[in-house]
Amino acid sequence: MATKRLFLPLQRISANLPPYSCLKEHRMLLPPAFMRTKPFPSCVNASASNRAVSGTAGAVEAFSNPSSSVVCPQVLAVWFDNIYPIRLSTWDPRHWWATYYARILKDSVKKDIIPPASTFKSNFSYLNSVSSIKEGGLLMRFEYDGNKQDAFDTITEFVDRKGLRSMVTLGQKIRAYPVEGEPWIEDLHSSIPSTRINLDFVGPALPIETLYNEFRRFGSMFDVVVDEKSGGKDAPRRGHVQFYSTRSATAARVCLNGKVINGTKVLISYEPALSRNFIFKMLRDHPRISIPIALALLALLSYLIFDPMRVFFITNTVTNRFSVTRYISDISETMKIAVRRFFFGSSLTSDKKSDYDDDDDYEKQQDYSASFAERKIHENTLLVYLKEAPDTAMLVHGPKGTKPSDLVDKCVQAEPYVLRINMDELINQADHVMLDRFADQFGCFPMFNWMVSSGAILDTIIAAGTGSKPGLNSTCEDQIKLVLEYANAAFNNIVTKESIKRQRLADQLEPVADSQEYGKLPEIQYPVVIIEGFLSNEKGRQSFLYELMTEWVSTIVEEHLAHVVFVSDNPSAFKYLGRAVSNKTVETITLKDASHESSLLYVYRRLGLPNSKPLPAELEDSVLAIGGRLTDLEQLLQKMKASLKAQRAAHGHEDLPQESQLAISILGLGPSVKVQDVVASASMEDLRDATIKSFNDMVVRSETEIRKAGLFEDIGAVISRRSEAPTEWSTVQMWKIVQLLSKFEEISYDDLRFHALFKGDEAPIQAIERAGLISVGHKDGRPFTIKAGRPLYRTAFKRLESDPKYAAIMGLKTTKTIATNELANLSALENELNLITGQSDSRLSWWARGEVRKRVDFLAKKIGESQRKIAALDAEQRKLSKAVKLEE
Known part of the structure; x- marks a missing residue:
């Protein structure tokens, strides 16, 4: 038999429906006026129709005239089940959706569910229908002047024969039940359908056998209970029926509510779910006990739902299996090529990146190892x-x-x-920003970081009301440790799948296969964790992240879950990792500046020049001054290319069509001209000018960096530092380093440490090193030499020291600081000398007097030396003051 699918939207729930009965055999309860579709039958006494009798559903009660010979039609009802999804809770969104689409139900009911009137044995008249969206069904009322059982059988057979199904309930078959009681269709939010229904008996209690026979047709039952002792003497007896299906319970309640069975009227209601009722009662009566239980339920929910979600998203971030970012670059490049072809044609379009695409810089992607042989070893x-x-x-x-x-x-x-983790994006941020970025880098979702800020407040409020702390307060460390635990689980899943895949391939090989076949098996692909910016700001806010990350790395390395690569420019990173990962030896790759020959080769490659073509002397001198620092070399070449392209751009677009010039000005596009062609067409004089200008710009920028970061000459920084902690080194200490490194390529670490300005304290030197202004070289595991932080800084040091005015100002600051220290030393010597010489020699023995004279002589010599230093410093100050004296 073909099955007809039916989509039945919902109708808003009406108020109370009336009970129904046959006019001949029982009294008749007429529907409310707004639900009538036909006038009162003529057999009903008009005076009787005006009398209202209160019923269970609040309906209008009428009666039939027993003496009348006219046969009046019966008002009957049928309940159609599986029309809508049953409402599971107050906040069930399906209920709202079904209510929205319930308006067209009346047209569908009369056309698709009700059989034609010709199929009935007697006169059939449709009255109306009401949807019970909460209970998932439809109540249809009709008039019938024959045997009511014939009408019920006709409707039931029609529904079964057509195999009607509702798509709203995912294709469940619609069932029809005759309504024998007084149905009560309501929309109370507190009444939620459940598998257990409560029975209130108005009259003697019914036996279990009778209840079983009445309720069994609606579905399988788990239990039937009758409690005859419930309530007082006049209170109704109670019982309950436990169904296996909620659909069975809703059909039984609608069809049998208010039915009189053996002289007892049965009123049916839903019993709230045990868990919901228990939780509400517990929260009301026992708040101290309920809070820990509620927290336990939340933890269970997190363990069952949120934890697998977070592990899934972290795995997706590591494997990049559902990411679309890798396709964005291809799409954008295709669009750029299409735009170029539209404006310039195929002759001016290249599939490679144009040399005018400075943001992408296609040439940066070339192999550095071809120019830097030193980096090839590290690779x-x-x-x-x-x-x-x-x-x-x-x-x-x-x-x-x-x-x-x-x-x-x-x-x-x-x-x-x-998996990439950038520590620079996390340090010195607000707690909520740091946690959001940390979770985002791992791909951990969802994370409820708001608990960090609100947990303490909730703890205080709940403790004030209940007297006990629930422990809702969560710290940043707790949230970070949770993310790291989820990452461990994700790594474990990846490694396990890789191991299983390799084992399956090995099992496919025959046991007698030779070793070459087994050697072709793929190796296990372990995740790679890259931690960038490690220890770059070890004294910044949230610096505890470094310790947490090293502890986590130690765990995943011990469990063989992932490779970990730390990327750092802090020279003390090796010592820090050595202490944190104490049970393992951390392998180290130390990058150094390239040699002069490798730097020149790199310049030739980037400029596209043959090795036989000589470079300008200024360019070779600039490369020598840069000293093989990769970023500085790259910056120099970029500045040179920009200067050369600017010269070409001034003369290279006059012969282009007008639409091409418009594209260049609006879209920033241009013909695909290679930089090699630009450099090759440039004269030696152009290269020399571009080199001098570019190198001078870099040196000036380096001078500015040194003066701001090292000598603290930024006025804004000076003003802001008035309310901040003092700096880790003084201006005169940095200036002394500038003076020394401008004369020597490297200086002794110990000699500088015990200079009069440092007094044996290495903290300022280490702070300057962390700032990147100097570089400390080690020998036999201890600091040995000091160089400029970048080779280019040495040129900047020379220029700063060669400025007579600036050098005189810094010299005055230096001599003033040293003189102040020397005056303090001289004052201490004089005080001691006065103390000794003020004592009476008569109280001392001849031997003691001799020792005192030795101490006096020693102090006199030290005073003389200090005085000579002060005099020299005063002379130096007078000399330097003449250099900055204002001529009037």
Whole structure:
């Protein structure tokens, strides 16, 4: 039999419906006036129709005239089940959706559910229908002047024969039940359908056998209970029926509510779910006990739902399986090529990136190792580490500008599972911002970071009301540890799947296969964790992140879950990791500046010049001054290219069509001209001018950086520092380093440490090193030499020291500081001398008097030396003052 699918939207629930009965056999209860579709039958006494009798549903009660010979039609009702989804709770969104689409139900009911009038044995007349969205069904009323059982059978057989189904309930078959009681359709929010219904007997209690026979047709039952002792003497007896299905309970309540069985009227209501009733009662009566239980339920919910979600999203971030970002670059590049072809044609379009795309800088993606042989060794070391099973961590560090991140990025291009963590984006941020960024870098979602800020407030409020702390307060460390635990679970899942995949391939090989076949098995692909900016701001806010990350790394390395690569420019990172990961030896890759020959080769490659073509002497001198620092070399070449392209752009667009010039001005596009062609067409004089200008700009910028960061000459910074903690080094200490490094390529660490300005304190030197202004070289595990933080800084040091006015000002500050220290020393010597010489020699023995004279002589010599230093400093101050004296 073909099955007809029916979509039945809902109608808003009406108020109370009337009870129904046959006019011949029982009294008749007429519907409210707004539900009548036909006038009162003529057999009903008009005076009787005016009398209202209160019923269970609040309906209008009428009666039939027993003496009348006219046969009046019966008002009957049928309940159609499985029309809508049953309402599960007060906030069930399906209920609102079904209510919205209930307006067209009346047209569908009369056409699709009710059989034609010709199929009935007697006269059939449709009255109306009311939807009970909460109970998932439809109540249909009709008039029938024959045997009511024939009408019920006709409707039931019609519904079963057509196989009607509702798409709202995912295709469940619609069922029809005759209504024998007084149905009560209501929309009370407190009454939610459940599998258990309560029975109130108005009259003697009914036996279990009778209840079973009445309720069994609606579905399988779990239990039937009759409590004859409930209530007082005049209170109605009670019972309950437990169904297996909620649909059975709703059909039974609608069809049998108010039915008189053996002289007892049965009133039916839903019993609230045990958990919901228990929780509400517990929260009302026992708040101290309910709060821990509620927290336990929330923890269980998190464990069952949120924790798997977070592990899934972290796994997705590492594997990049559902990410669309990798396709964005291809789409944008295709659009750029299409725009170029539209404006310039295919002759001026290249599939490669144009040299005018400075933001993308296609040439930056070339292989650095072809020019820097030193980096090739480090690349091989890192690649070997990534191919082995994770047993320890790797530290890639070097001075600022050596680009350790580029080295790591190149080595992990072929790795399928990579997780990047940028510590610089987390340090010195507000707690909620830091937590959001930390979770976002891991891809951990959802995270309820608001609990960190609101947990303490909730703890205080609940403790004030209940007298006990619920422990809702959560710290940043707790949230971060949770994210790291989820990351461990994600790594474990990835490694487990890789191991299973490799084992399956091994099982496919025959046991007699030779070793070469087994050697072709793929290795397990472990995740790679890249932690960038490690220890770059060890004294900043949220610096506890460094310790938490190292503890986490120690855990995943011990469990062989992932490779870990730290990227840092802090020279003390190795010592920090050595203490944190004490049970493992951290492998280290230390990047240094390239040699002069490698730097020149790199310049030739980037400029596209043959090795036989000589470079201007100014360019070679600039490369020598830069000293092989990769970022400075890159900046120099970029400035040179920009200068050369600016000269070409001034003369290169006059012969282009007008639409091409419009595209250049609006879209920033241009013909695909290679930089090699620009450099090759430039004269030696153009190269020399571009080099001098570019190198001078870099030196001036370096001078500004030194004066602001090292010598604290930024006025805004000076004003803001008045309310802040003092700096870690003084201006004169930095100036002394500038003076020394402008004369010597490197200086002794110990000699500088015990200078009069440092007095043996290495904290200022280490702070200056962390700022990147100097670089400390080690020998036999201890600091030995000091160099400029960047080779270019040495040129800037020379220029600062060669400025007579500026050098005189800094010299005055230096001599004043030293003179102040010397005066304090002289004052201490004089006080001691006065104390000794003021004592009477008569109270001392001849031997003691001799020793005192020795001490007096020693103090006199020290006073003389200090006085000579002060005199020299005073002379130096007079000399320097003449250099900055205003001529009037």
